[in-house]
C-alpha cells in the first residue's frame with residue numbers, strides 16, 4: 423500500500439500536463455505518474471500534424487474554428503464544450519510554449535500555420551512533422567525538474583479501487599512489471615490519462631500501448647462510457663507492410679496540396695465532396711474505401727509530385743526520410759495509402775471539469791469523451807482537447823483536495839499464484855479481435871456484421887476470463903482483457919446507434 427495525494431495513469435500530453443499543473447500548485451503534495459512502458463511511449467509521441475488554434479485574428483476567428491469543429495462532428499458535438507475548448511486554446515498553447523515547446527515560424531518570424539482537412543483556415547501550429555515528439559520531450563523535461571512528481575515507468579495500472587456503496591475512487595492497483603509486484607496506490611484523486619485503443623484493429627496508426635486500458639478499467643468500475651461507436655479512421659496511412667504501427671502520412675500533406683488518385687492515376691475526391699482532399703476525415707475515408715472497391719485495388723495514392731521539393735522536405739522531413747527509406751521518392755512516385763484506425767472519439771464520459779461519473783476519478787485526453795469531437799474529430803483538435811481538459815481537471819483537483827479528508831483504505835489484491843506462459847494463446851486471441859473489428863466493425867458496418875462480431879467477441883471474452891481466473895496476471899493478459907472490453911463496447915454501442923453520423927456508417931440504415 424502506498425499513500426499519495428494524486429495518482430495519474432499515463433504519460434502522454436494529457437497526464438504530463440495535468441501533473442505539471444498540479445505539481446506547480448501543490449509543491450507539498452505527492453504526485454505519482456504510473457506509465458506502462460517507457461516514459462515517452464504514447465500516441466502523443468507520434469502526432470505529426472500539430473495543434474489547432476486561432477491566434478491570428480486578422481483572417482481567422484474563434485467562430486470559424488467552432489463552426490468547423492461542429493461541422494466535422496456531424497451534429498453530435500456539445501456546442502458549449504466546443505466553444506470553451508476553442509476559446510481557451512491560445513492560453514493553453516502559450517503555456518506549452520513557455521515550457522519550451524517550439525512551433526515553426528516563417529521568414530517574417532510569424533507562426534507558420536498549417537491547413538488540414540475540415541479547417542476553413544490555416545490554423546495548425548506544428549513543429550516540422552513531429553509536433554507530438556517535440557511536445558512530449560519538453561513536457562518530460564519539465565516533469566523531471568519537479569521534486570514532488572515521481573514518474574514510475576513499466577508500472578501497469580490493472581484496476582481502479584472504488585468503494586462499493588458510495589462509488590468513490592480511492593486509488594488503483596498497479597503492477598510493477600520489473601519486480602512482478604502489485605502496489606495498491608491509495609490516492610485522494612485519480613486522473614486517468616491512458617490514451618486510446620487503436621490496437622483493437624489490424625491496421626492502425628496507434629502504437630502497441632493503445633489498448634484502451636483506462637476505458638476498460640473505468641468500465642469495470644461502472645463509470646459511464648459513451649460514443650464508442652465513433653472510431654475515426656485516418657484516410658492516409660502508408661500502405662506498406664513493414665511498419666507496425668502503420669506509418670501516417672499526415673493530413674497536413676493534403677493541406678499542403680497533395681492530391682488523392684486511384685490506381686489509374688485519376689483524381690477522385692471531387693466526386694465525393696466539394697472540399698475534395700480537405701473534406702473532414704470521415705468523408706475522405708469513405709471516399710477512399712469506395713474508390714478502392716470500385717477499382718478493385720488494395721490502396722489509393724497521394725500525389726505530391728507537383729509540390730515544391732525543397733518546401734516539402736522542409737515541412738515533412740520525417741515523412742520524406744521514411745518514404746525514401748523504402749524507395750519512394752515523393753517528387754517522382756505516388757505514395758500508396760489506405761485508411762487506418764486512428765482515434766477514438768468516444769471514451770469515459772466526463773463533464774466540463776474532467777470529472778467522470780465516479781467521484782474523485784477524473785479523466786482527460788483520448789481515453790475521455792468530452793463532447794468536443796462529436797461523431798468525427800476535426801484534425802488537430804485532439805492534442806488541444808488534452809491540454810484544455812488537463813487544465814480543467816487541475817482546477818477541479820484544487821477544489822477536491824482542499825475539501826478532501828484523509829481517508830486511507832486497506833484493500834488487498836488477490837492474485838492467482840499459478841504462473842503459466844500463455845503468450846502464444848493471447849497473441850492468437852488478439853489477432854482474432856483485430857480481424858473481427860477490421861472486417862465487421864470498421865469503416866462500413868451492417869446490422870449483421872455487428873451481431874456476428876458481438877457474438878464472437880463474447881465467446882472470446884469467456885476464454886480470456888478463464889485465463890484471468892486461472893493464471894497469474896501479466897501485462898499482456900490484462901491488455902487483451904482490456905482490448906476485448908473496448909472491442910465489445912465499440913460493437914455494442916454501434917448496435918444501439920440508429921443513425922449514420924460522422925465516423926459511424928451502417929449500410930443497413932441506408
Ligand SMILES: Cc1cc2nc3c(=O)[nH]c(=O)nc-3n(C[C@H](O)[C@H](O)[C@H](O)COP(=O)(O)OP(=O)(O)OC[C@H]3O[C@@H](n4cnc5c(N)ncnc54)[C@H](O)[C@@H]3O)c2cc1C
Nearest residue numbers: 432433434436458464465466471472579617787788804805
Ligand atoms: C500517428 C498519430 C498522429 C497523430 N497526429 C495528431 C495531430 O497531428 N494532432 C492532434 O491533435 N492529434 C494527433 N493524434 C492524436 C493524438 O496524438 C492523441 O489523441 C493524443 O496524443 C492522446 O494523448 P493522451 O495523453 O490522451 O494519450 P497518449 O499520448 O496515448 O498517452 C497514454 C499514456 O498512458 C499510458 N498507459 C496506457 N495504459 C496504461 C496502463 N494500463 N497503465 C499505465 N499506463 C498506461 C501509455 O503508456 C501512455 O503513456 C495523432 C495520433 C497518432 C497515433
